[in-house]
Amino acid sequence: MKHLLLSLAIAAALPAHAQEQNMARILAQPTVKQALAYIEKNEATTHANTLAINAIPAPTFAEAARARDMAARFKAAGLADVHTDDAGNVLATYRGSGKGPTIVLAAHLDTVYPAGTDLTPHEKDGRIYAPGIADNGRSLAALLVIAQALQETKIHTEGDVLFVANVGEEGLGDLKGVKHLFSQRKDIKAFIGLEPALGVDGDPVTYIGTGSRRFKVTIHGPGGHSYEGFGLPSAIHAAGRVIARIDDIRVPTQPKVTFNVGVVQGGQSVNSISADATMLIDIRSADAPLLAKVEQQIKDAIQQGVADTNQRWNSKGITADVVLIGDRPAGQMKADAVIVNTALAAAKVQGRPALLDSPHSTDANLPMSLGIPAITMSGGGTSGGYHSEKLEWWSGHNAHTGPQNVLLTILGLAGVRDVAPPLAQ
Numbered sequence: 001m002k003h004l005l006l007s008l009a010i011a012a013a014l015p016a017h018a019q020e021q022n023m024a025r026i027l028a029q030p031t032v033k034q035a036l037a038y039i040e041k042n043e044a045t046t047h048a049n050t051l052a053i054n055a056i057p058a059p060t061f062a063e064a065a066r067a068r069d070m071a072a073r074f075k076a077a078g079l080a081d082v083h084t085d086d087a088g089n090v091l092a093t094y095r096g097s098g099k100g101p102t103i104v105l106a107a108h109l110d111t112v113y114p115a116g117t118d119l120t121p122h123e124k125d126g127r128i129y130a131p132g133i134a135d136n137g138r139s140l141a142a143l144l145v146i147a148q149a150l151q152e153t154k155i156h157t158e159g160d161v162l163f164v165a166n167v168g169e170e171g172l173g174d175l176k177g178v179k180h181l182f183s184q185r186k187d188i189k190a191f192i193g194l195e196p197a198l199g200v201d202g203d204p205v206t207y208i209g210t211g212s213r214r215f216k217v218t219i220h221g222p223g224g225h226s227y228e229g230f231g232l233p234s235a236i237h238a239a240g241r242v243i244a245r246i247d248d249i250r251v252p253t254q255p256k257v258t259f260n261v262g263v264v265q266g267g268q269s270v271n272s273i274s275a276d277a278t279m280l281i282d283i284r285s286a287d288a289p290l291l292a293k294v295e296q297q298i299k300d301a302i303q304q305g306v307a308d309t310n311q312r313w314n315s316k317g318i319t320a321d322v323v324l325i326g327d328r329p330a331g332q333m334k335a336d337a338v339i340v341n342t343a344l345a346a347a348k349v350q351g352r353p354a355l356l357d358s359p360h361s362t363d364a365n366l367p368m369s370l371g372i373p374a375i376t377m378s379g380g381g382t383s384g385g386y387h388s389e390k391l392e393w394w395s396g397h398n399a400h401t402g403p404q405n406v407l408l409t410i411l412g413l414a415g416v417r418d419v420a421p422p423l424a425q
Contacts, residue, residue, distance in 0.1 A: 016341045019345045019412070020348055020349060022345075023345040027350070029155075031154065035152070039145055039404050042145060043396070043399055046145045049144060050133065050141040051130075051133075054119060054132055057113075058109050059110065059113060060167075060173040061172075063167045066109050067090050067109055070140060071083075073144050074092035077147045079092035080095055086180065088168075089181060090164070091164055094151065094161040096414060097156065097158050098160075099415070100157065100159030100415035101189035101414060102189055103414045105161060105162070105163055106163075106192070106363055107136055107143045107166075107194040107195075108136050108165075108167070109167055117389060127395045128394050129385075130392065130394075133383075133392060138383070140379075143163060146406060155416065156417040158414060174326045182370060188367070189372070191372060192375055192409065193364045195360070195376050195377075196394070197383065202355050202378075203377065203405050205343045205354075205377055206357040206375060206376035207333040207340045207356065209328075209364055211286065212291075213282075213327060214280065214283070215325060217242070218277075219242070219277045219318065219319070220275065220276055221274060223235075223273055224272070230273075232317065233312070233315045233318045236274040238309035238320075239277040241308045242320070245308075246261060246301045246302070248301070249297050249298065251294055255287035255290055256286070257290050258283070258284045259281065259283045264279045265277065281298060283295055305320075328361055328365050330369065331366075331368020332368060335356065343405070346406075350401075352405070357376075377402070378405075380398075381396050381398070
């Protein structure tokens with residue numbers, strides 16, 4: 001049969017219905033059907049892998065043990081060129097013919113939970129409760145079963161599929177893993193990140209990346225004894241005024257923007273006037289100009305809180321340093337972008353709802369901000385209670401559908417041999 005290519009370049013010119021037709025052609029291939037069936041048949045193994053991977057602690061900046069485990073699993077799955085890069089990401093490749101685009105499928109290794117957290121799972125009412133099981137233990141297991149399905153059925157993709165188990169997505173990781181990946185690789189043409197389905201039943205597609213700016217504010221004062229030095233300004237008191245000023249800022253609901261003072265620390269003892277106090281501030285929005293505007297308002301509020309304190313105590317002793325500690329760029333795909341329509345078509349041709357999700361902050365933010373097509377998809381199942389040690393849960397009801405949708409989307413983007421290009425449609 002004549003060797004033909006379905007690629008991103010071809011699909012870019014297609015309306016959504018034509019992409020659905022091409023996805024249906026891919027779905028009709030026997031090897032593709034076998035791969036999707038493999039995912040469903042092996043869901044029990046994927047479920048077990050979810051528990052096993054999640055049992056390995058992986059706080060941000062301490063993901064090495066889980067990374068070694070994923071590298072071993074990628075090798076066992078038969079992927080090529082399995083290695084760990086300088087950032088700590090684990091990379092592995094499913095080789096295509098070399099005539100199509102390189103597509104990244106990624107899931108982050110790290111969790112928000114510190115070392116020593118009890119990761120023992122508990123099942124109740126059909127849900128498994130365990131720190132990190134939804135975010136992102138299940139996604140790593142989904143990453144693995146997709147690799148296994150490709151390798152088992154030997155689907156002939158045109159482009160390479162680069163599997164990435166990346167570090168530093170959570171918290172102060174500041175997208176460390178994907179920032180390093182895209183600084184090193186210039187051949188990536190599309191990116192799919194795996195995360196739990198946040199707030200939507202089914203397997204939604206996230207195409208808007210909520211940006212964030214994070215700051216550490218350190219307030220300095222003279223310090224002193226609470227009795228003998230009374231009258232000297234306290235850094236902690238100044239922090240209170242700063243927080244009150246920030247709290248008075250009014251922001252719009254559409255486009256949505258949020259701010260939060262998440263951590264406050266300071267003081268030496270109950271009878272010491274504090275010489276130092278620190279706070280961590282998070283600001284988020286999918287609207288980059290609005291994000292910048294609110295950032296400036298918060299910086300102004302910090303200086304006003306300092307001035308209020310100095311005025312109250314007739315002093316010049318309080319100062320504040322503001323240091324950027326996190327920069328997750330905002331990004332957005334058009335709702336009718338090729339990568340979005342391809343993912344929606346993958347669901348439709350399987351008779352499933354094609355769902356778009358609300359904005360979220362994920363690894364996909366980074367490629368979006370670089371102009372590289374990127375979305376976030378579900379690793380399967382339903383979940384909730386994210387970032388709560390006692391409340392995070394995952395349920396495996398119809399969990400195989402997530403990886404199936406992702407695999408079909410990858411094939412639509414990477415290209416599959418013997419699928420006629422839709423030039424005449």
